[in-house]
Amino acid sequence: MFNRPGNRVNQQLALLSDRLSEENPALEGIVDPFRALDRVGYGAGLLDPEEDSYAFTISWWPMVAVLGTFSAGKSTFINDYIGKEVQRSGSQAVDDRFTVISYGSSEKVKELPGLALDGDPRFPFYRVSHEIERLSDGGGRTVDHFLAMKTVSAERLRGRILIDSPGFDADEQRATILQLTDHIIDLSDLVLVFFDARHPEPGAMRDTLEHLVNRVAARNDFTKLVFVLNMIDTTWREDNLEEVVSAWQRAVVRQGNATGRFYCVYNKGAAVEIGDDKVRARYEQKASRDREEIHAKIAEISSSRSYRIVGAMQAIAESMEMDARPALKGAMARWRRNVVRADVVLMALVIALVVWGAQALAGGFAPWLDGTMLEAVQDRPVVSVLAVVLLLVVLGGIHFLNRGWVARRVARSLPEESASGNWRAAFRKNTVFWRSIFRKSPAGLGRGSVRQLHALRDQVEGFVQRLNNQFMDEGAPASGTPAGGAAGGVAGAGAAEPSTESGSRETAGREEQRGQG
Ligand SMILES: Nc1nc2c(ncn2[C@@H]2O[C@H](COP(=O)(O)OP(=O)(O)OP(=O)(O)O)[C@@H](O)[C@H]2O)c(=O)[nH]1
Ligand SMILES: [Mg+2]
Incomplete structure (x- = not known):
């Protein structure tokens, strides 16, 4: 009624606003234009004020997923990137579920149940539990069996989400994990696929190749794939890095992916001692260069995601006028x-x-x-x-x-x-009974609303400017390079955002509301 969101929606939008002010201030002000857009949507009956906001159809936080074979050093890499011991690592299989790691104000790592993700529209896992319950192989498994969430105060987590995953093994894995993997690949802006240099032969990485590489290749999402051969320190005695790397690359390419980037790294803290000074220098140089490139890629996605959010908002406004209205x-x-x-x-x-x-x-x-x-x-x-x-x-x-x-x-x-x-x-x-069949203009989408949509689109232009300034000011400090593809982000505005599992939008109104404004 009166085109206002219900309490729950209102609270979630307020939460979103808070989190943005903490992690991505350039985007904080965009929540209000989203609210204005929602009001038009509520008035037109396109959105249910008790359930929906256009803001919930967007993944606000860019996501980096780290997938790959067992004990390939995924968790170790993540800890090193964040600069904190967030994840456990070990020579045995450690992770048996996905861990979503995001920024929190506390210096200590806080662990929350997976359910915390489910009810929070900031994350792309919003309402994923219905999906999981549907998929889960009986036994009443809940979202907590598959997803955990950790938060910690770390600069590199501001404005982005990292996902650590269980070692990939299609035979062992329950259908739900496989489906979740697909879901995560879909939602992620960047997917790092880790391989273990100790086992670069195709057999050892068969499942990873078949499932991860093939799947992503089939979706034309190559550009977000990054292949990482980790633990290259273990090859130092044979000093045959080139051989190992090319065997590995051939296996990946054979699986149908020739466009992803390849990197070779190792973690110094976890590495074996490289006994030869020359070899060590060479390995160190290679690994640190590649590591920096990976870090730069992670930094890049934050800016391009910001542009995409602005673009998505414009695309929604445009779609209301150009698609829904006609x-x-x-x-x-x-x-x-x-x-x-x-x-x-x-x-x-x-x-x-x-x-x-x-x-x-x-x-x-x-x-x-x-x-x-x-x-x-x-x-x-x-x-x-x-x-x-x-x-x-x-x-x-x-x-x-x-x-x-x-x-x-x-x-x-x-x-x-x-x-x-x-x-x-x-x-x-x-078509409610009191509306004449001879009315031509859709309820809530009259001229006044169209003018409002235009005004909103203009307003959003201002954000693009602000983002440009922010990323230019930032240069390439800790958070990395500014988006080379910034303009591309805007140009790609029309591209549909991966939408979260939004529940069915039941009819909102029995109330007749003409274009407000
Ligand atoms: N030699 C060497 N060992 C490493 C490297 N990175 C990690 N390790 C070790 O490899 C083992 C596995 O590391 P994890 O980070 O737990 O691997 P993971 O991929 O998260 O493993 P799961 O979660 O069980 O799939 C640990 O004992 C790490 O100390 C590396 O670069 N070189
Ligand atoms: Mg792990």
Whole structure:
């Protein structure tokens, strides 16, 4: 009602705002334009104010997933990157679930159950538990079996999420883990696939290659794939790094991926002692150069994600005006045409029936024409009025039944989920019984709303400027290089954001709301 979000939605947006001010201040102010966009969506019936916000259809925090074979040093790499012992590491298989690591204000690592992720629209795991329950191989497993969350105060976690994963082994893995892996690859901006230089032969990494490499290759997402051969220190005695690397690259390429980047690194703290000074210098140089490039890639995704959020907001506003509005108008026209047609046919039938009944009652048309029946009618005013009222009720009833039938048929052709929201619910809002079938403009999407959408899009332009300034000011400090692809981020604005599992958007309104503003 009144185009305001429900309490829960309101709180979640406030939370989002808070987190942005802490981690990505350049984007903090964009929550208000999102709220304004939501108001138009609520008014049009495209969004359910109790459940939805356009802000929830976006993954706000860029995500880096670290996947790969068992004990390949994934957790060690993550700890080193963050600069804190966030994850346990060990020579045995350690991780059996995905750990989502994000920024928190506490210096100590805080562990939260996976459920914490599920209810939080800041994360791309929002509402993932329904999905997990559906997928999980019986036994009533919950989201906590598959996902954990850790937060800690670390500069490199500001404004981004890292995901550590269990070692990849398709045979062993439950279907749910595999599905989650797919989900995570979909949502991630960058996927680091770790391999172990101790076992670079194709057999040892078969599952990883088949599942991870193939899957991503099949989705044309190559650019976000980074292949990392870790623990190269272990090859120092043979000093055959080139051989190991090329065998590994061949195996990856054979799996259908020739476009991902390849890096070779090792972790100094965990490495074996490299006994030869020359070899050590060479290895160190290679590893530190590659490590820096990986870190730069991680830094880059934050800026491009920021641009994509701004772009997504513009894309939503545009889709409301250019897609939803014309589609609703078209649906309303079809509804109107078919209701009128059905009305004419059915009402003609009823009237024909009445005429036939009248002449049958009088024994032909003559008594009606010469006035004898009219006198008889005038003698019985109550009955006559009742008859007329009855006729009107029947005709009215037919009209409203037609409206309902036709509306249901037309509604079925409209999607419930789209970038601009639930078109079906928005259409239903236009067909409630008190709205005339002759209205042309969709409820809540009149000229006033369109002007508002334009104003919002203009306002968002300002954010692009602000982001440019921010990333230019930042240069390439701890957080890395500014986005080379910044402009590309904006240009790619139309590209659909991976949407979170948004629940069904049921019809929002019985309230008629014209374009507010
Ligand atoms: N030689 C060497 N050992 C490493 C390196 N990185 C990690 N290790 C060791 O390898 C073992 C496994 O490391 P983890 O970081 O736990 O590996 P992981 O990929 O997270 O393992 P899972 O979570 O069990 O799949 C640990 O004993 C680490 O100390 C490296 O660069 N060189
Ligand atoms: Mg691990």
